[in-house]
Amino acid sequence: xxxxxRTIFPxxxxxxxxxxxxxxxxxxxxxxxxxMITEAGHDLEGQSVAGKVLVFPIGKGSTVGSYxxxxxxxxxxxxxxxxxxxxxxxxxxxxxxSEIPCVDQIDIDQLSTGMRLYVDAEAGTLVVVE
Amino acid sequence: MHLTPEEHALLAGERGPATQKAxxxxxxxxxxxxxxxxxxVSSVQIAGVSYDNLxxxxxAWLAEMASGGGRAQVFTTLNxxxxxxxxxxxxxxxxxxxxxxxxxxxxxxxxxxxxxCSCTPYLFGNLPHFGEHIAWSESSxxxxxxxxxxxxxxxxxxxxxxxxxxxxRTPAYGYHLDANRRPNVHVQVNARLHxxxxxxxxxxxxxxxxxxxxxxxxxxxSGIEQASQENLKSFCASIATFGGIALFHMPGxxxxxxxxxxxxxxxxxxxxxxxxxxxxxxxATPDEIDFLSLGCPHLTLREIQHIAHALAGKQVTREFWIxxxxxxxxxxxxxxxxxxxxxxxxxxxxxxxxxxxxxxxRFKALATDSAKACYYAAAKNGFKTRLLSFDDVxxxxxx
Numbered sequence: 001x002x003x004x005x006r007t008i009f010p011x012x013x014x015x016x017x018x019x020x021x022x023x024x025x026x027x028x029x030x031x032x033x034x035x036m037i038t039e040a041g042h043d044l045e046g047q048s049v050a051g052k053v054l055v056f057p058i059g060k061g062s063t064v065g066s067y068x069x070x071x072x073x074x075x076x077x078x079x080x081x082x083x084x085x086x087x088x089x090x091x092x093x094x095x096x097x098s099e100i101p102c103v104d105q106i107d108i109d110q111l112s113t114g115m116r117l118y119v120d121a122e123a124g125t126l127v128v129v130e
Numbered sequence: 131m132h133l134t135p136e137e138h139a140l141l142a143g144e145r146g147p148a149t150q151k152a153x154x155x156x157x158x159x160x161x162x163x164x165x166x167x168x169x170x171v172s173s174v175q176i177a178g179v180s181y182d183n184l185x186x187x188x189x190a191w192l193a194e195m196a197s198g199g200g201r202a203q204v205f206t207t208l209n210x211x212x213x214x215x216x217x218x219x220x221x222x223x224x225x226x227x228x229x230x231x232x233x234x235x236x237x238x239x240x241x242x243x244x245x246x247c248s249c250t251p252y253l254f255g256n257l258p259h260f261g262e263h264i265a266w267s268e269s270s271x272x273x274x275x276x277x278x279x280x281x282x283x284x285x286x287x288x289x290x291x292x293x294x295x296x297x298x299r300t301p302a303y304g305y306h307l308d309a310n311r312r313p314n315v316h317v318q319v320n321a322r323l324h325x326x327x328x329x330x331x332x333x334x335x336x337x338x339x340x341x342x343x344x345x346x347x348x349x350x351x352s353g354i355e356q357a358s359q360e361n362l363k364s365f366c367a368s369i370a371t372f373g374g375i376a377l378f379h380m381p382g383x384x385x386x387x388x389x390x391x392x393x394x395x396x397x398x399x400x401x402x403x404x405x406x407x408x409x410x411x412x413x414a415t416p417d418e419i420d421f422l423s424l425g426c427p428h429l430t431l432r433e434i435q436h437i438a439h440a441l442a443g444k445q446v447t448r449e450f451w452i453x454x455x456x457x458x459x460x461x462x463x464x465x466x467x468x469x470x471x472x473x474x475x476x477x478x479x480x481x482x483x484x485x486x487x488x489x490x491x492r493f494k495a496l497a498t499d500s501a502k503a504c505y506y507a508a509a510k511n512g513f514k515t516r517l518l519s520f521d522d523v524x525x526x527x528x529x
Contacts, residue, residue, distance in 0.1 A: 074187035
């Protein structure tokens with residue numbers, strides 16, 4: 001399966017999907033040191049975004065969230081790539097300053113946690129490898 | 131997106147790596163949001179200043195932008211820092227934190243940013259006029275600038291606001307364009323509003339209802355007869371915190387309301403909804419209160435004058451922070467208000483506030499007149515809260 005979306009920040013990686021059906025607030029919702037999702041009641045609560053192809057509908061919360069992505073990148077616990085239904089400013093800027101490949105306008109209902117994905121953010125495509 | 135030859139040159143790195151990164155951010159945002167071109171901005175306000183939020187990595191990014199030759203091209207001020215820059219020891223801020231916070235401010239200063247740290251830039255000279263294009267980040271100030279002043283800004287993140295400062299530009303999309311400033315939901319308020327907690331509760335009531343019905347809602351709010359600058363400041367903070375709202379219109383009060391008719395889609399805020407929102411922000415008993423704070427958003431001089439009159443000759447019994455901007459504090463000093471307030475035992479926490487200072491877990495329960503401060507006290511710092519009127523917070527402090 002190949003899904004086509006829009007480039008937010010370029011880059012190519014292959015990784016394992018971690019899929020949420022909920023919005024993510026990086027500021028306050030993700031531990032900037034460990035990459036653990038800490039928001040109470042979140043469907044990924046207690047899971048780490050580190051090294052994953054992180055898939056979620058849209059970012060939410062404080063604009064400080066962009067720096068949280070940068071902190072994660074700096075300490076090696078950032079997602080390998082981000083896939084959104086709609087990428088808002090916080091996630092987009094976080095990906096640009098942290099140089100995390102990011103694609104949006106993807107139908108994320110077709111994706112589930114554990115899938116291996118090849119992300120070509122330059123082309124804006126996403127291939128489900130297995 | 132159309133870029134001018136000068137903008138292409140910035141993107142190619144001809145003015146150094148910092149300006150190049152800044153232009154990359156703006157060009158990408160412009161492409162994502164379908165901007166046709168860049169527009170000049172005349173004022174910038176940058177969030178992401180507290181070291182508590184930035185951490186070492188955020189500081190590293192700012193330092194890299196400073197050493198990469200980034201210099202502000204337009205008048206730029208900062209959001210609150212994690213401490214009172216001049217007098218932090220009395221607020222329980224460690225020397226190690228202070229050192230790191232100063233490194234953040236040094237990076238901004240190197241870039242030519244005015245290091246006045248406040249969420250109310252419009253109170254001391256960073257005051258755009260009607261229709262002016264600006265790039266601000268602090269969510270309450272964005273809402274105040276768009277709605278109350280009629281200036282035009284999107285809700286910028288810290289890096290995109292810095293990018294606007296270093297290039298003097300922002301992509302022309304969102305609230306910079308007439309089409310996106312039209313109201314799209316009519317909010318009829320059938321409730322009586324007296325003081326700042328009422329306006330804070332109204333912001334939460336509207337914000338809660340609009341949050342679940344799509345992005346970029348611009349409410350047209352009927353039924354408010356009058357609102358002071360302080361009421362509007364608190365309302366903007368609350369509707370931005372609870373609903374992500376960046377622009378509203380209020381007939382008779384905000385300047386663009388008269389350009390529009392009320393939209394067909396309508397929601398109603400009853401007295402019951404308002405009272406429920408208000409009581410939902412209180413879960414602490416009076417005896418649990420060990421921390422009080424006024425000044426979210428930062429206090430006006432009029433509010434400080436009022437506190438000084440109320441506290442004269444009295445003694446506070448608990449930790450009580452008076453949070454404001456450095457220029458307003460300067461006037462309070464001159465007028466003798468600072469002396470009266472400090473003699474009563476309350477503490478000025480200038481340049482900072484109870485939301486961004488590193489005080490997680492330090493107190494049990496906060497009393498404040500700010501709905502926004504209640505939200506962050508619970509979500510960020512783990513405090514219980516009690517939402518009181520401005521005068522009741524002062525009365526509680528000496529009980």
